[in-house]
Amino acid sequence: MIRKSLILAAALAAPLSIFSAPALAASHARDTFIKEQDVNGDGVVTKEEFVITRDQLFKAIDADKNGSLSKEEYVGEFKARLEKRLAASPDTAEKKEEERVRQMRQADVRFGVLDSDKSGAITPAEFAYSGWRMFVTHDTNKDGTVSAADPIPADTN
Numbered sequence: 225m226i227r228k229s230l231i232l233a234a235a236l237a238a239p240l241s242i243f244s245a246p247a248l249a250a251s252h253a254r255d256t257f258i259k260e261q262d263v264n265g266d267g268v269v270t271k272e273e274f275v276i277t278r279d280q281l282f283k284a285i286d287a288d289k290n291g292s293l294s295k296e297e298y299v300g301e302f303k304a305r306l307e308k309r310l311a312a313s314p315d316t317a318e319k320k321e322e323e324r325v326r327q328m329r330q331a332d333v334r335f336g337v338l339d340s341d342k343s344g345a346i347t348p349a350e351f352a353y354s355g356w357r358m359f360v361t362h363d364t365n366k367d368g369t370v371s372a373a374d375p376i377p378a379d380t381n
């Protein structure tokens with residue numbers, strides 16, 4: 225069982241390394257972060273903006289409004305966005321399927337990381353904490369905001 229999943233993990237990880245261009249990927253991640261969290265559109269994400277958008281995102285994912293995110297809600301919301309992105313992508317069906325498998329596997333892993341006490345659901349505190357770590361990761365010049373002025377780490381390996 226363990227061996228099988230290791231082999232599977234290796235097989236899934238292999239195509240990743242082919243496409244990995246760390247600097248590009250990191251830059252893309254930062255710019256996407258800015259685009260999604262920059263409420264007033266000035267190109268700078270402040271902590272206040274980030275708290276607002278994180279809160280909105282939590283509420284949007286919490287489909288049954290019970291104040292926590294189940295795996296179904298979390299992965300489901302991600303899949304809906306992923307499918308939209310894949311539908312708009314010019315890639316072949318085969319490539320899209322590869323991307324789908326990879327992304328859904330990552331979403332699954334992310335849920336496990338977010339659910340830090342392994343209760344099976346993400347609480348607002350857990351969600352806020354993970355968001356905060358994301359903010360800090362992107363704020364590479366440590367000025368308390370995320371913008372294009374934050375240098376992308378040269379090598380994220």
Ligand SMILES: [Ca+2]
Pocket residue numbers: 262263264265266267268269270273
């Ligand atoms: Ca802003």
Ligand SMILES: [Ca+2]
Pocket residue numbers: 286287288289290291292293294297
């Ligand atoms: Ca819920």
Ligand SMILES: [Ca+2]
Pocket residue numbers: 362363364365366367368369370371373374
């Ligand atoms: Ca910064």
